[in-house]
Amino acid sequence: MCGIVGAVSKRNIVPILVQGLQRLEYRGYDSCGVAIHAASLGPAEGGGLQRARSTARVAELMAQVQAEHIEGGTGIAHTRWATHGAPAVHNAHPHFSHGPGAEAAERPGRIALVHNGIIENHDELRAALKAKGYAFHSQTDTEVIAHLVDSLYDGDVFEAVKAAVRQLRGAYAIAVFAKDEPHRVVGARAGSPLILGVGKDGGEHFLASDAMALAGVTDQIVYLAEGDVVDLQLGKYWIIDKAHKSVTRPVKTVQAHSGAAELGPYRHYMQKEIFEQPRAIADTLEGLVGIAPELFDGQPDEEGVSASAHRVFQQIDRVLILACGTSYYSGCTAKYWLEGIAKIPTQVEIASEYRYRESVPDPRTLVVTISQSGETADTLAALRHAQSLGMEHTLTVCNVATSAMVRECKLAYITRAGVEVGVASTKAFTTQLAGLFLLTLALAQAKGLLTEEAEQRHLKAMRHLPVALQSVLALEPQIITWSEDFAKMENALFLGRGLHYPVALEGALKLKEITYIHAEAYAAGELKHGPLALVTSTMPVVTVAPNDQLLEKLKSNMQEVRARGGVLYVLADGDTRIESEEGIHVIRMPEHYGELSPLLHVVPLQLLAYHTACARGTDVDKPRNLAKSVTVE
Structure with a gap:
């Protein structure tokens, strides 16, 4: 979702931003947009704030910056995913303050600000x-913060931000600089x-909102805590906590890698990431x-002590899984494993729903969060809600070791x-x-339900996964x-039973995410309880x-579809005796x-989703209205 980059330096920082x-x-x-202090590299004409904003891609923003000769040693930059106000240049960040007074629209701004979150x-x-006379030129909640900081500014932007955040309710990460202080963010x-x-x-x-933004620039990272305010100047910085007391946060060496990986022979990142799954599984295992x-x-x-899973697994007798989107579906799959193999009652909750309903907490529950980015706002909030209810045993399955x-x-x-890189998650899923299957086996072992013979059988199967996945990828021409x-359709149904629902x-x-085809999935036994009314030759x-x-x-459910003139597309194991015929298209799985x-x-x-999107000409890696890392509620 929204991204922040900011810097204070003696060199031109615009390329890094x-x-x-x-x-x-x-x-x-x-x-997207960038703002700099024109005098931060020395005296400059005007000596004020400059910015460039665009509703195009960052590459176009760079071209704009170069054409307008925007340079500076102090600056902030932002990519925006619209919440308040439509995607438009006047709503793009950075925002400047302009008041107060009737002439505010013409007066040069003195506060520049970018913001992630929702106020x-x-x-x-x-x-x-x-x-107070402030004029607003956008529909964003972010411009409100810029004007608020301006209204509290008296020559010290750090003090103004300290005072401003006390008045904010909601979620925010902000970066701010002031016209009168050219070497400070x-x-x-x-x-x-x-x-x-x-x-x-x-x-x-x-x-930055993500260490990846600074890959190749610095690997020395300080993770700011909830409520922190940080003051960056040339050669020094300091941090205060939510009580506004000075604190020292540890500096960690983080090897972040750029997301701008080479596509190689692939047309899109999503295709590349689908084909990286054998390697990703091998690396994970x-x-x-x-x-x-x-x-x-x-x-x-910080004392070098790590929490013991063995102790926790011995104490818990239930599992609560919290996740959103694709991660939620991985949790739904894990429920079948956890209850079937480890015999542990498991509840899977959509994170954004769990935190807003009355639930019955159990301190002997293992709360499992699942997140690709580790920054998903709804899942983090649900985790904190569970902790507030007294459920202290928490575990995450996550792709980013340095995440919140x-x-x-x-x-x-x-x-x-x-x-x-692709917004639609594939290898992360x-x-x-x-990881969730390993968790299932570890819990089964802790409960005395995993024999040595079963452990070796499961390990053998997991080690074979990369080879098995390669065989599945070979089915691409048939798909x-x-x-x-599918490219000609506007609706589709998906059916599965049990573990495959x-x-x-x-x-x-x-299919929904990247082709914009309306698609619904049902447990196949539910077909005759309503969805069957939708089945036609064009569904x-x-x-x-x-x-x-x-x-x-499942075969009986398929016959229900055929009897109503529906067309089936079946992913069948080789020994299922399901054959292709009129109205039934079968692709055989390797094993x-x-x-x-x-x-x-x-x-x-x-x-199937990927190639249908290609046939329809949609933006595969950046589908409309969606963001990769959902860091707002």
């Missing part, structure tokens, strides 16, 4: 600022991530020699999917499933043939058909994979 935005493009955005009390603040965060980057020579410092709770131990704290989710959970399993049919849900989500029905104990039931079958069956659904 814009490159930082490019590294954050994978998060999704609909406008819940922006309406009342806007009304108070209008009463102030940041603050509450509910949205913000990091401090310490320059290699100590003379320059950076702010690298070094795995046995099942043990220690696989999930927390990272060492990992820092706030006592236990963790870090997947190794690598950077995922399958690596989450791998392209299916996509030619969440796979059907994920397949429908992928393709995708069916996930592994050779499991529900196969014969039946038992409990791990969801990791294989989801891949053709990813490819």
Whole structure:
């Protein structure tokens, strides 16, 4: 979602700011901008604030910056995913303050500000600022913050920001600088991530919403805590906490990697990431020699002590999974494993719903969060809500070891999917499933339910996954043939049963996300309870058909579709005896994979969505209205 980059330096910082935005493009955005202090590199004509904003891509912003000769040593930059106000230049960040007074529109701005998050009390603040004579030129809640800081400014932007954040309700990460202080940037965060980057020579410092934005610039990172305000100046910085007391936060060495990976022979990042899944699974399982709770131990704290998964697993008797979107579907899959193999009652909750309803807390529950980025706002809020109810046993399955989710959970399993640029998640999903299956086995072992023979059988199957996935990827030409049919459709149904119902849900989500075809998924047994009314020859029905104990039931559901003139597209295991005929198109999976079958069956659904999107000409990697990392509620 929205991205922030800021800097104070003795050199022209604009290329670093814009490159930082490019590294954050994978998060999704609909406008971007950069602002600098014109006098930060020495006397400059006007000596004030300059900015460039665009509703095009960051590459176009760079061209604009170069054409207008915008340079400076102090600056901030932003990619915006619209919440308040349409995607338009006047709503794009950075925002300048302009008041108060009737001539405010013409007066040069003295405060520049970028913001991630949502300010819940922006309406009342806007009304108070209008009463003071401030004029508003956007529909954003962000402009409210810029004017608020301006109204409190008396020559010290750090003090003005300290006072301003006391009046804000909601989530924010902000970066601010002032016209009268050319070598200073102030940041603050509450509910949205913000990091401090310490320059290699100590003379320059950076702010960013993600360490990836600073890849190649600095690997010395300070993770700001909730409520922190940070003051960046040349050669020095300091931080105050939410009580406005001076604090020292540890500097960590973080090897961030740029998201601007080479596409190689692939047309889009999504296609590349689908084909990276064998490697991602292999990396996630690298070094795995046995099942043990220690696989999930927390990272060492500042005293070098890590939380013990073995102790926690012995104490819990329930699991609560909190997640959103694709991660929620991986949790739904894990429920079948956890209850079927580890015999642990498991509840899967949509994070944004869980935090707003009355629930019955149980201190013997293991709260499991799942997040690709580790910064998903709804999931973080749900985690904190669970903790506030007394559920202290927390574990995350996450792809980013330095994320807020990992820092706030006592236990963790870090997947190794690598950077995922495409907004529609693929390799992050399958690596989450791998991590959740390992969690299932570790819990089963802790409960005395995993024999040595079963452990070795499961490990053998997991080690074979990369090879099995390669065989599935070889089905791409057949899936392209299916996509030619789907590209002409506007609706689709997906069916699955048991362990493969969440796979059907994920397949429908992928089709919706990148093709804009309306797609719904159902447990196949529910077909005759309503959805069957939708079935016609123009409503393709995708069916996930592994050779499991529900196969014969599924075949009956398929006959219900054929009897109504529906057309079936079936992903069938080789020994299911489902044959292609009129109205039934079958792609045979290379092998039946038992409990791990969801990791294989989801891949053709990813490819179907991808190639259908290509046939329809949509923006595969950056679908409309969506963002990669959802850091606002």
